[in-house]
Amino acid sequence: MKFRAKIVDVACLNHFSRVVTTISKLTKSCVLRLTPDNLFFVMSGKVANGGVSMWCELAQANFFDEYQMEGVSAEDNEICLELTPENLSRALRTLQNAKVLKVKLAKKHCPCLTIAAELPTLSSVGKVVTHTVPVDVIPRRLWHELKEPSMPDFDVSIYLPPLKTMKNVVDRMKNLSNFLVVKANLNGEMNLKIETDLVSVSTHFRDLGNPPWGDDASQDGGPSQSRDPDSMAEARVDIRRLQQFLMGQQINPTKAMCNIVHQKVVHLILLHEDMSLQYFIPAVA
Structure with a gap:
């Protein structure tokens, strides 16, 4: 599995940060599902059992200037990561003035998203700040729980x-x-x-x-x-x-x-x- 992406446009970075902040208000933990065209933030509580569920879909091309990913296989070209959205939100909030922001799936002591930002400085030497957001990789056998909820037969x-x-x-x-x-x-x-x-x-x-x-x-x-x-x-x-x-x-x-x-x-x-x-x-x- 590989994932890396880059945001250069400040408006896109701020919008993405607002979306993640909104997600962090809704849930303490969720799944970030990555596909070639979209990102999804998913919380799959069973509504029938009294749980709350959430499905947020973003078109990656409208946020990222570069976006590269390789899923678990050619047939299942996705990556599913469980994370704490507040950690991601906090990292993005501190980097909103970044000239360039890069996100990468890495493995240090454990799987994580590294978020590196080049911040503007008065000198000619750039300042790079890196945040690490721990994640858990969701195994393929559990992906069936991460499908888009169907529209209810509402009144x-x-x-x-x-x-x-x-x-x-x-x-x-x-x-x-x-x-x-x-x-x-x-x-x-x-x-x-x-x-x-x-x-x-x-x-x-x-x-x-x-x-x-x-x-x-x-x-x-x-x-x-x-x-x-x-x-x-x-x-x-x-x-x-x-x-x-x-x-x-x-x-x-x-x-x-x-x-x-x-x-x-x-x-x-x-x-x-x-x-x-x-x-x-x-x-x-």
């Missing part, structure tokens, strides 16, 4: 309000309850509600719009066209999970959407021209 799909506004609402609600009910319908309405023995608080968003998942969405994994547009689908979720996702405002998505499987799961999606992030939060009773 309602809706565009999210501005993430910063939504985050401010959720941050305030978190002080009152550990759980939040997300409701939405096909008329572009969304409600966020908490209810305890002492207090009931609800925030209403209108005119958000509903994504067009095909002309006959009921055959494309989308909501049935026969559903009453005013009927609310809802799911009660751990408010901390939703709060973590809303940190995603750092990557300035062009679209942010929410699919709800009634009383089962909230499926959140951030889209950018060069990346996509999916986050699944299971409902709790």
Whole structure:
């Protein structure tokens, strides 16, 4: 296995750093899956068992000026590495002013990603700083757990309000309850509600719009066209999970959407021209 890549463009480096920082807010550990065309950050918790799962896909050509990899074999041309995204995020944050940043899969005392950056200096002598991020190589027999999650057969799909506004609402609600009910319908309405023995608080968003998942969405994994547009689908979720996702405002998505499987799961999606992030939060009773 071999992997090396280089970023020269500062805007690409900063964008990549923001993506990794967002991932680090969502999970303490994930798998970095490398293919010839894409990078994936994967957290494969079993939603059916109450776990959260995540799938983030980046087109490597939009981030890296050079990108070379050789997988475990010609037939299985991939590399899967388990890592702590906070370690990678911390390294990238300290190197944001780099003129050139190089990433390489190496083996020292253990497998690791070495991140070397050439930093600007006042003298003619360049300054190179290197960070080491430990990784575990995922064996081929476990790769079946790292597949892209299928689109759930949701009841309602809706565009999210501005993430910063939504985050401010959720941050305030978190002080009152550990759980939040997300409701939405096909008329572009969304409600966020908490209810305890002492207090009931609800925030209403209108005119958000509903994504067009095909002309006959009921055959494309989308909501049935026969559903009453005013009927609310809802799911009660751990408010901390939703709060973590809303940190995603750092990557300035062009679209942010929410699919709800009634009383089962909230499926959140951030889209950018060069990346996509999916986050699944299971409902709790």
